[in-house]
Amino acid sequence: MKKKFELIQYIAAIYRHQTAVLNHNITESGITAGTYPFLVSIERDPGLSLMTLSKYLLIDRATTTKAVTKLLKSELIEKIPDDKDKRAFNLYLTPKGEDACKVIKVEAADFLKEMIKGIPEEEYLQTINTLDQVLKNIKNMHNEIKRG
Helix, strand or coil, rough: CCCCCHHHHHHHHHHHHHHHHHHHHHHHCCCCCHHHHHHHHHHHHCCEEEHHHHHHHHHHHHHHHHHHHHHHCCCCCCEEEEECCCEEEEEECCCHHHHHHHHHHHHHHHHHHHHCCCHHHHHHHHHHHHHHHHHHHHHHHHHHHHHH
């Protein structure tokens, strides 16, 4: 059986379509698909730093800074100076951000159900496990490159 696409092409296509659908569905909340992971991560771990957020999401600091700036301007999050390191700050949801998170979580759950419709649970879980291993492998390759 000949493959239509390679793995990376499927991942890229899924990401592009997911972003378009999520942007359409969450527009009213003041969040985009690009800022959604940042907001949800801050909700999950209140008080995390910009550096920790970047590491957690596997996203560079410049991109994280841009997303955090958007969320700050939208008054969905706030930054509070760190008690131990006055140069650093910790990120927290505002009440507006908490409300937005509630709406987005419902939308994301509905979106996931629709996205995996027709796929047996065991196949879905196996796919997640496979992609997790692919991610580990590529992270190891990237770390090797960085070590030089």
